[in-house]
Amino acid sequence: MCGVFGAFAQKDKLLLEDIYLGLFALQHRGQEAAGVAWIGPDGMLQSFKGMGLVHEALDQKRLSQIAARGAIGHVRYSTSGASIITNAQPLAANYAKGPVAISHNGNITNAEGIRLNLENRGAIFQSTTDTEVIIHLMAHQSHKAPLDALIDALERLNGAYSLAVLFKDALVAARDPWGFRPLVLGRRDDTYYVASESCALDLIRAEVIRNIEPGEVVVINDGGLSSLRIPLKAKRHYFCSFEYVYFARPDSIIDGRCVYIVRKEMGRRLAAASPCSRAQLVTDMPDSGTIAATGYADASGLPYERTIVRNRYVGRTFIQPTQKVRELGVQIKLNPMREVIDGKPLVVVDDSIVRGTTVAKVVSMMRKCGAREIHMRISSPPVRFPCYYGIDTPTRQELAAARFASLEDLKSSIEVDSLAYLKESDLVAAIGMPRDELCLACFNGEYLEEGNEGGFEL
Ligand code: SF4
Known part of the structure; x- marks a missing residue:
């Protein structure tokens, strides 16, 4: 589970209350912790996280007074790593190429192997979540621009990730090539939004533009919106059928289908x-x-x-x-x-x-x-x-x-x-949806064929 939400505007504005409300609408996807990260007018990355429900973890009044061009948020339900504050997201770091913060929904199935490999090279992890491997993989590619380092990192991952990633000058939304978890793109005036489910966009009165496609990386920056692909490694799509059975809110529209109907x-x-x-x-x-x-x-x-x-x-x-x-x-x-x-x-x-x-x-x-x-x-x-x-x-x-x-x-x-x-x-x-675009593994045991190996060369 977990819910992600992000926003990027063409100039500094009071974005953090939108993030708070978006997370509030996604509360059903995670009740253990909530957090936000933003790039302030000074270009510095800041973040705030707390345990519990959105209204317990975050201070709405305070957030509603913070100006930012870009911000992301997360509600957590632990599936990888213990339910403690260091594992709450967004995970934020300053590495050689600048600030980066990540909100992740999904489970990276080869994270353990990657982590071991990185630790053997001297990496020190701050949390026990699978998400942190993405930041470390990026840091090991510090000769590359942040977006290229991110895409390089994503190419090495197996399993499920719907991500909102914040850089100093861009919001990036990415979905794994199998498309396990939902991720939707929206807009209100000059601000773009990404959210796990459309119900979060409804609440802040943003218009739903479309789904982020499996294997797509959407970049929102000064130049507007552009779309890239993670080089294809998926043999087929695996959208989680349980999102329709139970997880998603009934008023969300996923892939053009109303969950309630x-x-x-x-x-x-x-x-x-x-x-x-x-x-x-x-x-x-x-x-x-x-x-x-x-x-x-x-x-x-x-x-x-x-x-x-x-x-x-x-x-x-x-x-x-x-x-x-x-x-x-x-x-x-x-x-x-x-x-x-x-x-x-x-x-x-x-x-x-x-x-x-x-x-x-x-x-x-x-x-x-x-x-x-x-x-x-x-x-x-x-x-x-x-x-x-x-x-x-x-x-x-x-x-x-x-x-x-x-x-x-x-x-x-x-x-x-x-x-x-x-x-x-x-x-x-x-x-x-066509059967071969759905994950039904918890019913029939047909898991993703890709291996869970974490070995790689940097
Ligand atoms: S269908 Fe079942 S196994 Fe597949 S992602 Fe959803 S909950 Fe997990």
């Missing part, structure tokens, strides 16, 4: 392939299953009802994991309503089952509220494989669909009357 279509297709004539109503696991549940209800002709209320204010910040809290478990967050559930056979829709612990607890709570039957419907295929491209999934042994020998065993373990998943072909059809 795609999610609803997943529910419709699920209803067509796995109907449930015994059910009296369709309900959801809030909020992850809500949109697919409405699609399922539409297509099945069954009414949709909310049966579980989610406390939106629960977060690590407020609730400490004491013994009492552990005993209360999922009920702190989700509370089922007996008055709606009692005596009814239900279809319960969720977007996925990962470890299976939450679903088992919710099913048990629904039974206690008198649910007569519970038919679980999942709007994506079984998650059987971990993700190595920027999503923090558990190991294979911890994944419920991989742990049990069959879906029948999983069904018995979570104690539902029936269990059905969306077929891979229906997921692909609902998204509407």
Whole structure:
């Protein structure tokens, strides 16, 4: 996960509040830390980072008074490196060719090898994130102009990166050649913006221009906007299908597709392939299953009802994991309503089952509220494989669909009357992209073929 945001204007202006608001709109992509970096009127790189949500980590009032021509921001969800402030982004440095700051969404799969190689040559790393290898690779190419050094560094990477990079005189947006994570370009007046998702551009009233293409490097500077390509090493595209299933905000448009409409279509297709004539109503696991549940209800002709209320204010910040809290478990967050559930056979829709612990607890709570039957419907295929491209999934042994020998065993373990998943072909059809442009690796184990080696010559 993680969200990136950047802005570049033709003259110094109050850009930092836009960055703050953009990050605020991308909060769903990372809640552990947030940060901003900017080039001030004196040409100096400055940055500020904090732990927690955007409003906890950053001072909106202070940022709204800072003038800059270029600025970037980041919300973090740790997938590489511990959740500590030194790993928060943007990562900023001054190297031989001047200042550079990077915001990264994704996971560089050969970062470990590259890091080892660089450390053997004397490099000292400040953080444990994969992103830092980009800065070190650039610093080892100090005879090159910063943009050339960046592109040289990107050519050496495997895996997922959607980047906003800030130089003294330019904002650069880059997307890996496989196109794992989204990255969109926008504009308002004389200011260009890049963002992980279009919802961030909506909030600051910037117009969406287009997606940054897989393998594209967009440079925004005094001369306006220009586009370069990272020399092609991708055999095919791998856009993360899970962005449509769960990660992206439903009001975002990715590749011309509204995430809300795609999610609803997943529910419709699920209803067509796995109907449930015994059910009296369709309900959801809030909020992850809500949109697919409405699609399922539409297509099945069954009414949709909310049966579980989610406390939106629960977060690590407020609730400490004491013994009492552990005993209360999922009920702190989700509370089922007996008055709606009692005596009814239900279809319960969720977007996925990962470890299976939450679903088992919710099913048990629904039974206690008198649910007569519970038919679980999942709007994506079984998650059987971990993700190595920027999503923090558990190991294979911890994944419920991989742990049990069959879906029948999983069904018995979570104690539902029936269990059905969306077929891979229906997921692909609902998204509407060609299958060979989608990553489905956490469902089918078809990972990127490129090696994870980190060896190279500088
Ligand atoms: S493995 Fe799954 S979560 Fe990871 S990039 Fe691929 S589709 Fe997305």
